[in-house]
Amino acid sequence: MIPAPEFPRPIRIDMLGEGTRTIAIEANEAERAALATRFGLIALDALAAQAEVTRNGDIIMATGRMDAQATQACVATGAPLPVTLNEPFTLKFVPALDEGDPLPEIELDADDCDTIDYSGGAIDLGEAVAETLLLSLDPFPRSPDADAILRAAGVVQEDEAEVGPFAALKALKDKLK
Numbered sequence: 001m002i003p004a005p006e007f008p009r010p011i012r013i014d015m016l017g018e019g020t021r022t023i024a025i026e027a028n029e030a031e032r033a034a035l036a037t038r039f040g041l042i043a044l045d046a047l048a049a050q051a052e053v054t055r056n057g058d059i060i061m062a063t064g065r066m067d068a069q070a071t072q073a074c075v076a077t078g079a080p081l082p083v084t085l086n087e088p089f090t091l092k093f094v095p096a097l098d099e100g101d102p103l104p105e106i107e108l109d110a111d112d113c114d115t116i117d118y119s120g121g122a123i124d125l126g127e128a129v130a131e132t133l134l135l136s137l138d139p140f141p142r143s144p145d146a147d148a149i150l151r152a153a154g155v156v157q158e159d160e161a162e163v164g165p166f167a168a169l170k171a172l173k174d175k176l177k
Contacts, residue, residue, distance in 0.1 A: 006034035007047070009126030016055040023062075024050045025126055039134050042071040042080050049129040051089075060093040060123050066132050076146040087136045091116055093123040 009025045027035065027047040036044040051064030068085040096117035116128055
């Protein structure tokens with residue numbers, strides 16, 4: 001069973017009409033805490049988005065900007081790293097295929113937008129923004145002083161090793177100089 005999204009902002013398709021609507025959403029404290037846990041963040045202090053949403057039949061387009069303030073942990077030291085994001089997005093919501101329907105053949109290029117399936121007569125802009133946040137985060141954040149902190153703790157880099165295959169390669173390299 002799929003868990004409920006932490007930041008649900010459903011938008012009923014039948015309420016969109018034919019024109020463009022501007023929709024602003026913002027995560028509250030509990031939603032940000034739940035998203036921080038889901039995404040492995042130390043903290044998520046702000047998450048908001050504004051989108052221009054248009055409907056063309058069953059296809060919904062959302063173009064806008066996501067703003068966030070988060071704290072990630074350095075992958076090497078665990079030190080907190082503050083992150084400020086201000087990311088544009090273009091999302092295309094399409095009806096989910098029924099089980100057994102053949103997949104349509106599509107060609108993608110670098111300018112194509114993210115496509116998200118929906119069902120039940122509504123799209124979830126909040127979950128789409130949460131996923132945009134996750135994709136915008138550095139998957140391997142590293143503090144600028146990580147190497148110095150590790151060296152002070154006695155962790156050596158591969159090229160500094162005194163035993164093992166890297167030490168042998170370094171010794172050979174030093175002989176060639």
